[in-house]
Amino acid sequence: MTLPLRLGIIGGGVMGDVLVRSVTETSLFSPAEVCVLDHNPGKLARLAADTGVRTTADPADLSQAQILLLAVKPDNVADILKRLNQFSLHSDVVLISIVAGVTLERLASFMPDTAAVIRVMTNTPCLVRSGMSVLAPNEKVSEEQLQQSRAIFEAVGETLILPEKYLDAVTGLSGSGPGFFFLIVDAMIEAGVLQGLPRATARQLVLQTLSGSARLMQETNGHPAQLRDMVTSPGGTTIAGIQVMEEYKIRATLLKTVETATRRSRELGQKSEKQA
Numbered sequence: 001m002t003l004p005l006r007l008g009i010i011g012g013g014v015m016g017d018v019l020v021r022s023v024t025e026t027s028l029f030s031p032a033e034v035c036v037l038d039h040n041p042g043k044l045a046r047l048a049a050d051t052g053v054r055t056t057a058d059p060a061d062l063s064q065a066q067i068l069l070l071a072v073k074p075d076n077v078a079d080i081l082k083r084l085n086q087f088s089l090h091s092d093v094v095l096i097s098i099v100a101g102v103t104l105e106r107l108a109s110f111m112p113d114t115a116a117v118i119r120v121m122t123n124t125p126c127l128v129r130s131g132m133s134v135l136a137p138n139e140k141v142s143e144e145q146l147q148q149s150r151a152i153f154e155a156v157g158e159t160l161i162l163p164e165k166y167l168d169a170v171t172g173l174s175g176s177g178p179g180f181f182f183l184i185v186d187a188m189i190e191a192g193v194l195q196g197l198p199r200a201t202a203r204q205l206v207l208q209t210l211s212g213s214a215r216l217m218q219e220t221n222g223h224p225a226q227l228r229d230m231v232t233s234p235g236g237t238t239i240a241g242i243q244v245m246e247e248y249k250i251r252a253t254l255l256k257t258v259e260t261a262t263r264r265s266r267e268l269g270q271k272s273e274k275q276a
């Protein structure tokens with residue numbers, strides 16, 4: 001007997017792949033309850049062999065899924081959702097989209113009137129199950145659907161539920177944040193090399209200092225200024241370095257960085273609305 005299809009994943013690319021692996025490896029879904037849609041047979045064969053999930057190139061095979069998880073590039077959204085909506089969908093379907101910049105209103109416009117829709121902003125550390133995912137549900141989403149959907153993203157890191165109005169700021173902060181941190185980390189490694197450290201040593205020192213500082217802050221729940229005071233002895237090395245950071249306006253630079261990324265997210269969202 002075939003199990004009912006609980007989760008249909010649209011797009012077996014980078015994100016679809018990690019989500020399938022995570023939800024099956026954590027036993028949130030049994031492989032037989034999951035089906036992945038993609039038009040690339042190589043990707044599908046690999047996913048099926050590694051995880052045991054069902055795969056298909058035909059949208060009709062996903063039409064009865066309770067949860068549809070959209071993981072394609074923004075340009076492919078309209079086409080694939082219109083094709084899916086030609087079929088009779090599950091009566092309690094919830095559409096979850098991780099597609100950047102496509103609003104709840106636009107997603108809902110492709111679905112039956114009753115459909116529940118959740119927009120998610122996640123980030124690349126998902127790929128190593130340390131992601132930060134923010135879920136924004138529309139008013140049709142039941143508590144049960146929200147908790148089921150949240151569990152999918154708990155399998156790849158931490159989650160928060162917020163109203164959609166915050167998603168541009170979330171995109172500018174945690175969505176783009178890995179890119180900002182990688183730039184800072186790269187510069188810190190170069191700084192170590194400039195002081196004569198071997199590159200591999202500088203890399204290890206920077207990465208462990210970064211993850212250790214994050215952990216210290218998480219575990220003590222301390223304010224960053226308080227934790228900074230702990231390493232800033234009077235007339236010492238840290239305050240000498242901080243003086244330079246303040247002089248070169250790192251604080252103002254970061255405020256402006258996130259403000260600009262947030263504005264760009266808003267602009268891209270408006271552009272995608274106009275294409276609807």
Ligand SMILES: NC(=O)c1ccc[n+]([C@@H]2O[C@H](COP(=O)([O-])OP(=O)(O)OC[C@H]3O[C@@H](n4cnc5c(N)ncnc54)[C@H](OP(=O)(O)O)[C@@H]3O)[C@@H](O)[C@H]2O)c1
Nearest residue numbers: 011012013014015038039071072073074076080099100124
């Ligand atoms: N990558 C990240 O770190 C990241 C982080 C946060 C959010 N996101 C969001 O996640 C979404 C997916 O990103 P991704 O990096 O996983 O993209 P991706 O690697 O391009 O995966 C999308 C997959 O869907 C397939 N596809 C597209 N249209 C299709 C259709 N009509 N029928 C069947 N298969 C179709 C693509 O095949 P082809 O390649 O052959 O077209 C590809 O295999 C994006 O919208 C992005 O904004 C990504």
